[in-house]
Amino acid sequence: MVKETIRVYARVKPPGRRQPAGSYSIDNEEPLPSLEITVPRDLADGFINNKRESYRFKFQKIFNQEAKQDVIFDSIAKPVAECVLAGYNGTIFAYGQTGSGKTFTITGGAERYSDRGIIPRTLSYIFDQLQKDSSKVYTTHVSYLEIYNECGYDLLDPRHEASRMEDLPKVTIMEDSDQNIHLKNLSLQQATNEEEALNLLFLGDTNRMIAETPMNQASSRSHCIFTIHISSKEPGSATIRRSKMHLVDLAGSERVGKTGIGGHLLTEAKYINLSLHYLEQVIIALAEKNRSHIPYRNSMMTSVLRDSLGGNCMTTMIATLAMDKRNIDESISTCRFAQRVALIKNEAVLNEEIDPRLMIIQLKKEIQDLKDELVLVTGKQRTTELSQEELLQLDELIETFLKDNDPDSSLDVGADMRKIKYCFIHMKQIINHPMTSDKKLLSQDISEEKNSNEELEKLKGVLQQRDNEINILVTMLKKEKKKARDALSQLNATSAGSKVLEQSPSMSLEESQSPSRCFSLKEAKVFSSSVPRLPFLSRATGGKMSLGRQEAFEVFKRDHAESITIEDNKQLLKQRFDEAKRLGEKLNEVRNKINHLKGKIIQRQIQRAALAVSNPAEEQTFDPAEEKLRMQIEEEKKSYKIAYSRFKGLKVEIEHLQLLMEKVKMKLQKDFEIWWSEEAKKFQQEKPEMVASPNAATVYPQFIRSSQHLSPNSFSDTNRDSPYEDPAVKINSITSGNPTLKTRTPPSSSTSIPLTGDSQADADILAFIKARQNILQKKGLGNK
Numbered sequence: 158m159v160k161e162t163i164r165v166y167a168r169v170k171p172p173g174r175r176q177p178a179g180s181y182s183i184d185n186e187e188p189l190p191s192l193e194i195t196v197p198r199d200l201a202d203g204f205i206n207n208k209r210e211s212y213r214f215k216f217q218k219i220f221n222q223e224a225k226q227d228v229i230f231d232s233i234a235k236p237v238a239e240c241v242l243a244g245y246n247g248t249i250f251a252y253g254q255t256g257s258g259k260t261f262t263i264t265g266g267a268e269r270y271s272d273r274g275i276i277p278r279t280l281s282y283i284f285d286q287l288q289k290d291s292s293k294v295y296t297t298h299v300s301y302l303e304i305y306n307e308c309g310y311d312l313l314d315p316r317h318e319a320s321r322m323e324d325l326p327k328v329t330i331m332e333d334s335d336q337n338i339h340l341k342n343l344s345l346q347q348a349t350n351e352e353e354a355l356n357l358l359f360l361g362d363t364n365r366m367i368a369e370t371p372m373n374q375a376s377s378r379s380h381c382i383f384t385i386h387i388s389s390k391e392p393g394s395a396t397i398r399r400s401k402m403h404l405v406d407l408a409g410s411e412r413v414g415k416t417g418i419g420g421h422l423l424t425e426a427k428y429i430n431l432s433l434h435y436l437e438q439v440i441i442a443l444a445e446k447n448r449s450h451i452p453y454r455n456s457m458m459t460s461v462l463r464d465s466l467g468g469n470c471m472t473t474m475i476a477t478l479a480m481d482k483r484n485i486d487e488s489i490s491t492c493r494f495a496q497r498v499a500l501i502k503n504e505a506v507l508n509e510e511i512d513p514r515l516m517i518i519q520l521k522k523e524i525q526d527l528k529d530e531l532v533l534v535t536g537k538q539r540t541t542e543l544s545q546e547e548l549l550q551l552d553e554l555i556e557t558f559l560k561d562n563d564p565d566s567s568l569d570v571g572a573d574m575r576k577i578k579y580c581f582i583h584m585k586q587i588i589n590h591p592m593t594s595d596k597k598l599l600s601q602d603i604s605e606e607k608n609s610n611e612e613l614e615k616l617k618g619v620l621q622q623r624d625n626e627i628n629i630l631v632t633m634l635k636k637e638k639k640k641a642r643d644a645l646s647q648l649n650a651t652s653a654g655s656k657v658l659e660q661s662p663s664m665s666l667e668e669s670q671s672p673s674r675c676f677s678l679k680e681a682k683v684f685s686s687s688v689p690r691l692p693f694l695s696r697a698t699g700g701k702m703s704l705g706r707q708e709a710f711e712v713f714k715r716d717h718a719e720s721i722t723i724e725d726n727k728q729l730l731k732q733r734f735d736e737a738k739r740l741g742e743k744l745n746e747v748r749n750k751i752n753h754l755k756g757k758i759i760q761r762q763i764q765r766a767a768l769a770v771s772n773p774a775e776e777q778t779f780d781p782a783e784e785k786l787r788m789q790i791e792e793e794k795k796s797y798k799i800a801y802s803r804f805k806g807l808k809v810e811i812e813h814l815q816l817l818m819e820k821v822k823m824k825l826q827k828d829f830e831i832w833w834s835e836e837a838k839k840f841q842q843e844k845p846e847m848v849a850s851p852n853a854a855t856v857y858p859q860f861i862r863s864s865q866h867l868s869p870n871s872f873s874d875t876n877r878d879s880p881y882e883d884p885a886v887k888i889n890s891i892t893s894g895n896p897t898l899k900t901r902t903p904p905s906s907s908t909s910i911p912l913t914g915d916s917q918a919d920a921d922i923l924a925f926i927k928a929r930q931n932i933l934q935k936k937g938l939g940n941k
């Protein structure tokens with residue numbers, strides 16, 4: 158058992174660009190570093206009754222704004238992951254106000270590979286370690302739970318395509334008689350390697366993003382718990398170790414009063430703050446000595462994290478702090494909360510249990526072994542029952558023994574438990590029923606015993622039958638599950654395009670040298686299609702876009718802030734592909750070299766064998782030339798291993814980058830959809846007559862309005878080579894399906910636009926014309 162208090166770390170976020178920085182200092186003194194925050198009196202609005210200007214808080218370690226993600230992982234998450242691998246439970250949770258960097262710390266940023274957060278790095282580390290340890294059999298599962306307004310949602314259910322949060326399967330809490338918490342409906346997905354686990358993480362993150370609407374910025378207002386479940390077993394042992402690691406991104410901790418929100422958002426904020434309030438209550442209760450009742454049951458989040466708080470878990474908290482002046486009072490609240498958490502003691506125990514099925518198998522084997530041994534010693538095969546002849550013999554022996562007055566006489570029936578038992582039963586009969594203890598009674602008893610034995614055998618048979626039925630059902634269930642998994646992976650593979658020509662990480666050098674294992678440019682490039690496209694990606698785009706909408710989207714995309722990220726990542730991907738290509742070539746080269754050297758060795762051995770036949774006197778046992786060749790091979794193998802491990806690292810990085818890009822693209826698409834529909838709404842309000850016209854039933858002619866209604870980022874003047882610069886050319890190509898529009902110059906007012914009567918097509922025509930008009934206006938080309 159490991160007893161220790163919750164470890165509490167602080168991480169300061171880099172300041173916002175236009176935000177005046179608050180005043181604070183970090184003192185990394187031993188044993189506990191401290192953070193001092195200074196609040197000038199004029200700023201201390203929130204602390205009117207407390208005129209203190211300076212606040213000092215102690216932490217296990219404080220990370221300043223320069224701290225990189227790898228340092229955070231190494232210092233905070235790696236030790237927890239090591240405990241989890243050893244069989245203890247572990248939890249890391251991030252607490253802080255909205256925007257203070259909780260998601261950045263736990264999941265990571267969506268821009269750069271180096272921004273990967275604790276979850277992807279932990280997965281990488283854990284799978285790396287599992288691969289290295291061949292002494293045990295490991296099974297790994299992951300689950301991803303979102304808690305929003307006191308309701309739990311499963312983010313990993315492959316059967317549901319979520320477009321709203323309500324579409325996700327609802328998770329409920331159940332408690333068994335031992336007060337253990339069970340989460341009903343939360344799927345546990347098996348992940349056999351890092352890639353599968355990362356895909357699941359992205360599936361969950363995407364479900365989270367898609368389920369979010371502008372009205373429900375659920376990411377800030379929900380709690381998310383990503384859990385890695387590991388079970389391990391030594392071959393042949395009935396003992397299983399099960400441990401889990403919760404990685405928790407809590408909702409923003411800001412106080413309701415200060416945020417000035419109302420209506421629906423207030424309800425949400427109440428729920429969040431209520432659950433964070435209950436978290437605080439649990440923490441206060443735990444920090445108090447001699448408190449018998451801890452109010453875990455008050456909220457779903459505290460129920461789920463029950464073990465992590467004051468229970469069987471090694472828990473770590475990261476207080477995320479935004480030190481801008483306007484956020485300083487919230488940061489002080491976060492630090493105060495952290496100080497209370499630091500008082501909580503947990504008792505982590507090794508989670509070992511005996512698997513009863515394996516135990517039965519083991520015991521059965523032991524019985525069989527003992528029976529075999531007995532046969533060897535006695536030379537007789539034992540049956541469970543004594544024969545009639547043996548029974549009669551025993552009766553005689555007992556009778557003789559009882560009649561014998563010699564005090565030294567003994568009853569010797571040999572080392573046979575069946576006979577010894579029979580003697581005891583017989584004698585008991587004689588003592589209890591001296592008058593009726595004749596053979597008749599005894600034989601009656603024996604027949605009764607026989608009957609009950611038969612009954613027992615019958616019951617055993619029924620039990621065996623039931624066991625078989627259960628086994629058949631379990632097998633069926635497994636098959637069904639496998640089918641579902643296969644269908645899913647087939648879907649992934651189909652959307653991924655080509656199949657990955659992947660080299661198994663555990664593949665030996667010899668295997669890799671077979672001709673079919675040539676590293677080629679194709680193999681390096683195949684990375685690009687190796688990421689199994691997630692089946693849900695298509696749904697964000699809402700199917701195929703029409704031309705006009707596509708045009709508007711292209712412009713929107715170009716000026717969106719994320720486009721820089723996409724471009725950066727594209728560049729980075731290209732670099733990585735080039736490097737992978739180079740490494741592939743190098744690996745081929747080394748492989749060929751090794752084969753060449755091996756060929757030389759064989760040649761030498763043949764020559765020497767021939768020499769030995771013709772001249773036996775000159776036979777040598779040691780050949781320095783061959784030894785040299787072997788050393789060269791060893792050297793080449795070393796460089797092969799180094800290049801191969803870099804190649805493997807590149808693969809992970811490329812896959813991660815591709816997933817990041819997919820995520821960013823989806824975000825872009827989503828932002829566009831939101832913007833598009835908002836514009837439509839505004840237009841409907843401003844020009845109801847157009848909406849009412851039969852030609853424009855559900856038209857979205859939002860772009861007809863003046864450009865100031867457009868989002869400031871959407872159509873900026875940054876695109877010098879915009880295809881829109883030649884209006885005639887563009888309009889012809891875009892509206893080629895509409896002869897009326899084909900020859901027209903862009904209309905200056907909406908009423909002159911001929912519409913087709915098809916609402917979607919009309920919306921697209923209008924959207925295109927307006928987008929184009931806006932750009933022309935901005936470029937000073939309008940109506941020329």
Ligand SMILES: Nc1ncnc2c1ncn2[C@@H]1O[C@H](COP(=O)(O)OP(=O)(O)OP(=O)(O)O)[C@@H](O)[C@H]1O
Nearest residue numbers: 170171254255256257258259260261266376377409
């Ligand atoms: N240490 C950091 N280094 C660089 N950027 C950071 C850091 N911390 C946070 N950010 C950036 O700040 C922004 C807000 O961070 P993040 O989304 O992680 O906040 P949060 O606390 O999770 O907010 P919410 O409660 O709304 O989910 C993001 O754009 C993130 O990339």
